[in-house]
Amino acid sequence: MNLTPAPVAAIASHLNPVHIEAGNRTLAEMQDLASSLTFASLLTDDGFEIVHLNGTHADGGRFASMSSSVQALSDAVAHELKIGTNEYVIIASELGHVIQLRVQGHPIVLAALFDTHETLGKGLSIARIAARRMAELIA
Amino acid sequence: MSEHVVLFAGPMGSGKTTAIRSLSEIAVVSTEATNTDRETADKETTTVALDYGEITIDDVTKVRLYGVPGQKRFDFMWSILAGRARGLLLLINNDAPDSVALLLEYLNDFRELHARGAVVIGVTKSDVSETPSVADYSAALTAASPDQLIPVFTVDPRNAEEMRTLLLTLVASVEMRELLAPAPTPISENI
Structure with a gap:
């Protein structure tokens, strides 16, 4: 499978002050929408963390690498099964849900961990709003 | 039909994805992302989870080819995939800084697989950098693992025939190790 690489920004997102500022703002607004958000990260497609929220909960760098792998594997499965573009990934566990999706038009992934006080539907809705917001801020 | 699982490992830019594409009889499953780390390797994309391909050799042996990401921050994928492999094809790009030390470092990272399976080293990009020589790598490996x-x-x-030679050497080594491994004790002797 050959994925068409997304365009590379002049400065990689994890080193780009504009993207870092936009990311911090996006995640802060996301936190305002959901108190059940226990951790969130914006990362490059190749697994570099741009920013994260609530860093005491997880190793941000490792979470970014794992989210990148999960995103790529999910994309590969969708491609292999010819079911179109992978829109989002959900990992539902006993004590929390991880929801991740791409920031449209950019090689950036939003990954968020909600505790179980949030329904998957609401978590997904908030994650989509945040991904759109990030895209607007760096457009 | 017998099956083997082999792992392609090595630094970013050493040619793991290309090698699997050269060998595989099926469409390779790749997980590539836009590479933002151009200082480490100047290429457009990089593997972030795995590559997967398959090849049948001598009509009766299927080899499953798994490639791992080269960057150490993806080492959780190394552990996941190394657990199912019996052979390691370690590629090292000759133009990497201190490539001999880098080879030993990667070999140490996969020491558990090395201990129970077989290893073959492929030195790539020797057209870009003529040194170190194969003899330099062999001397370092002998010093590190004299036995x-x-x-x-x-x-x-990119050369399928060359890659096939490496793979056949690795598969022969895996099969040799399996033949030489002590036979399991019959259950009746344990009663």
Whole structure:
């Protein structure tokens, strides 16, 4: 499978002050929408963390690498099964849900961990709003 | 039909994805992302989870080819995939800074697989950098593991025939190790 690489920004997102500022703002607004958000990260497609929220909960760098792998594997499965573009990934566990999706038009992934006080539907809705917001801020 | 699982490992830019594409009989499953780390390797994309391909050799042996990401921050994928492999094809790009030390470092990272399976080394990009030589790598490997003979080849990952030679050497080593492994004790002797 050959994925068409997304365009590379002049400065990689994890080193780009504009993207870092936009990311911090996006995640802060996301936190305002959901108190059940226990951790969130914006990362490059190749697994570099741009920013994260609530860093005491997880190793941000490792979470970014794992989210990148999960995103790529999910994309590969969708491609292999010819079911179109992978829109989002959900990992539902006993004590929390991880929801991740791409920031449209950019090689950036939003990954968020909600505790179980949030329904998957609401978590997904908030994650989509945040991904759109990030895209607007760096457009 | 017998099956083997082999792992392609090595630094970013050493040619793992290319090697699997050269060998595989099926469409390779790749997980590539836009590479933002152009200082480490100047290429457009990089593997972030795995590559997967398959090849049948001598009509009766299927080899499953798994490639791992080269960057250490993806080492959780190394552990996941190394657990199912019996052979390691370690590629090292000759133009990497201190490539001999880098080879030993990667070999140490996969020491558990090395201890129970077989290893073959492929030195890539020797057209870009003529040194170190194969002899330099062999000497370092012998010094690090005096009791083990690890074959070292120069190879172009784009060349299917060259890659096939490496793979056949690895599969032969895996099968040899399996033959030489002590037979399991019959249950009746344990009663």
